[in-house]
Amino acid sequence: xxxxxxxxxxxxxxxxxxxxxxxxxxxxxxxxxxxxxxxxxxxxxxxxxxxxxxxxxxxxxxxxxxxxxxxxxxxxxxxxxxxxxxxxxxxxxxxxxxxxxxxxxxxxxxxxxxxxxxxxxxxxxxxxxxx
Numbered sequence: 001x002x003x004x005x006x007x008x009x010x011x012x013x014x015x016x017x018x019x020x021x022x023x024x025x026x027x028x029x030x031x032x033x034x035x036x037x038x039x040x041x042x043x044x045x046x047x048x049x050x051x052x053x054x055x056x057x058x059x060x061x062x063x064x065x066x067x068x069x070x071x072x073x074x075x076x077x078x079x080x081x082x083x084x085x086x087x088x089x090x091x092x093x094x095x096x097x098x099x100x101x102x103x104x105x106x107x108x109x110x111x112x113x114x115x116x117x118x119x120x121x122x123x124x125x126x127x128x129x130x131x
Contacts, residue, residue, distance in 0.1 A: 008086030012078035012108055015071025019083030021091060024063025044077045051085040054102040055095045
């Protein structure tokens, strides 16, 4: 038996999330854990569910499964949010203006800057000493 689902891929910094959205009973699973158990920081769950809030759809009428890899907590949160928004745009193209209004379909292009020679990090120079 095959289940119809809509898939969206979200990326942010070093993390990548593959989000599958299908009709169901409100189950939200991230890497085989409940969304509240995986994203424990305050506000992360709300950020992940932002596409539902922006479009006015009920999250309890959809099942969402996410496989997220790489990066840290913030990168993973934002990549799941983008992947969910892209999956919702595939589900119903009429939702695109609402998602765009809140900036949920735009990938954040900022990534870690490379370290430069002679510096401690990308821009931090060693302490200057006169003598």
